[in-house]
Amino acid sequence: MPVIAMTREMGSGGREVAQRVADKLGLTIVLHHMVEHDLAEHLEVRESAVHHLLEGGATLFDRLQIGSKRLAHYTAEEILDLANRGNVMIRGWGACVVLRGVPHVVRVRVCAPMEVRERAVMLRHGTEDRSAARREIERNDAAHRITLHSTYGVDREDSALYDLVLNTERSSIETCAKLVCDLVESPEFGETETSRAILNDKALEAHVRIKLRERFGLGTGVSGVEATADGGKIVLTGMAIHSTLVNDASKLAGAVSGVRAVENHMVVVRGPRALT
Numbered sequence: 001m002p003v004i005a006m007t008r009e010m011g012s013g014g015r016e017v018a019q020r021v022a023d024k025l026g027l028t029i030v031l032h033h034m035v036e037h038d039l040a041e042h043l044e045v046r047e048s049a050v051h052h053l054l055e056g057g058a059t060l061f062d063r064l065q066i067g068s069k070r071l072a073h074y075t076a077e078e079i080l081d082l083a084n085r086g087n088v089m090i091r092g093w094g095a096c097v098v099l100r101g102v103p104h105v106v107r108v109r110v111c112a113p114m115e116v117r118e119r120a121v122m123l124r125h126g127t128e129d130r131s132a133a134r135r136e137i138e139r140n141d142a143a144h145r146i147t148l149h150s151t152y153g154v155d156r157e158d159s160a161l162y163d164l165v166l167n168t169e170r171s172s173i174e175t176c177a178k179l180v181c182d183l184v185e186s187p188e189f190g191e192t193e194t195s196r197a198i199l200n201d202k203a204l205e206a207h208v209r210i211k212l213r214e215r216f217g218l219g220t221g222v223s224g225v226e227a228t229a230d231g232g233k234i235v236l237t238g239m240a241i242h243s244t245l246v247n248d249a250s251k252l253a254g255a256v257s258g259v260r261a262v263e264n265h266m267v268v269v270r271g272p273r274a275l276t
Contacts, residue, residue: 001085001086001087001191002025002027002086002087002088002104002106002184003083003086003087003088003090003099003102003104003105003106004021004027004088004089004090004105004106004107004108004180004184005079005083005090005095005096005098005099005105005106005107005108006018006089006090006091006092006095006096006107006108006109006110007091007092007095007096007108007109007110007156007162008091008092008109008110008111009110009111009112009117009137009141010117010121010136010137010140010141011112011116011117011118011119011120011121011124011133011137012110012111012112012116012117012120012168013110013112013120013168013173013176014091014110014168015091016173017110017166017168017173017176017177017180018089018091018110020173020174020176020177021089021177021180021181021184022089024177024181025087025181025184026087027087027088027089028087028088028089029088029089029091030082030088030089030090030091030093031091072094072151072152073206073209073210073213074210075093075094075098075151076094076098076206077203077206077207077210078093079093079094079095079098079099080098080099080199080202080203080206081203083095083099083102083105083199083203084199084200084203086191092144094148094151094152095107096108096109096161096162097148097152097154097161098152098202099199099202100161101198101202102195102198102199102202103188103189103192103194103195103198104189104190104191104192104195104196104199105189105199106163106164106180106183106184106189107161107162107163107164108162108163108164108165108166108180108183109159109161109162109164109165109166110166110168110176111165111166111167111168112167112168112169113167113169114134114137116168116169117133117137118130118133118134118137119133121133121136121137144156145157163183163189164179164180164183166179166180197231200232200258201229201230201231201232202229203258204229204232204234204256204258204259205227205228205229205234207256207257207258208227208229208234208252208253208256208259209226209227211252211253211255211256212225212227212236212249212252212253213225215248215249215252216245216249220245221240221241221242221245222238222239222240222241222245222249222266223238223239223240224237224238224239225237225238225239225240225249225266226238227253231260232258232259232260232261233259233260233261233262233263234253234254234256234259234261234262234263235262235263235264235265236249236250236253236262236263236264236265236266237265237266238266238267239266239267239268239269240266240267240268240269241268241269241270242268243268246264246266246268249264249266250262250264
């Protein structure tokens with residue numbers, strides 16, 4: 001079942017490429033409001049706060065209430081759950097970062113020179129104000145660049161994040177869509193038991209990490225707790241001020257659906273070091 005992660009520059013035609021690919025392959029396109037709604041429900045905040053944090057324009061209260069790391073955990077969970085369903089095109093939201101390392105996921109970036117993007121934005125808004133179009137594009141670029149860096153610590157311009165980079169100045173929408181479809185249907189990106197297992201482990205890690213984060217926040221006596229998955233087995237690391245907390249972490253991870261076993265390597269450390 002195909003899974004495509006796509007990021008696009010405003011005015012590059014990425015939206016049209018995504019729709020053309022989805023039509024050809026019978027994929028569901030994940031639009032921003034679908035992710036924002038679910039994230040807001042899980043984070044127990046206003047949907048507009050999530051939108052502003054992801055798109056730029058978040059208030060200080062929004063940033064303090066949600067936090068980039070907390071947002072990263074919940075966004076990853078949403079993206080991985082969507083990818084696990086298959087037959088999906090996930091546009092934006094750091095999907096190219098979250099899904100890297102999953103062999104059957106095709107990661108695509110659609111871009112174009114500024115002049116092309118300005119014309120597209122001007123046409124969309126029915127204006128001839130090129131300066132206003134450039135300001136809107138630059139604001140959008142900056143918001144996405146900052147969000148991706150603060151949430152995942154990556155540069156969205158890094159070509160290593162993508163399997164295919166398309167320049168719509170040089171190639172038509174139809175040609176771009178064909179290139180994406182050809183890549184999806186190539187043997188290198190075929191889904192296998194191994195690639196499915198990798199995706200399942202990533203999803204399992206995301207679920208466990210959220211449970212641990214929500215249980216062991218600041219002042220709970222647990223620090224640096226982390227979870228990795230391997231074939232359904234969860235390995236825990238971190239520090240705690242008491243063995244009871246270590247056992248609690250094991251029970252919490254073991255209760256997550258899909259976890260087959262828990263291997264706990266957390267250490268008990270007393271004193272200030274345990275709270276850092």
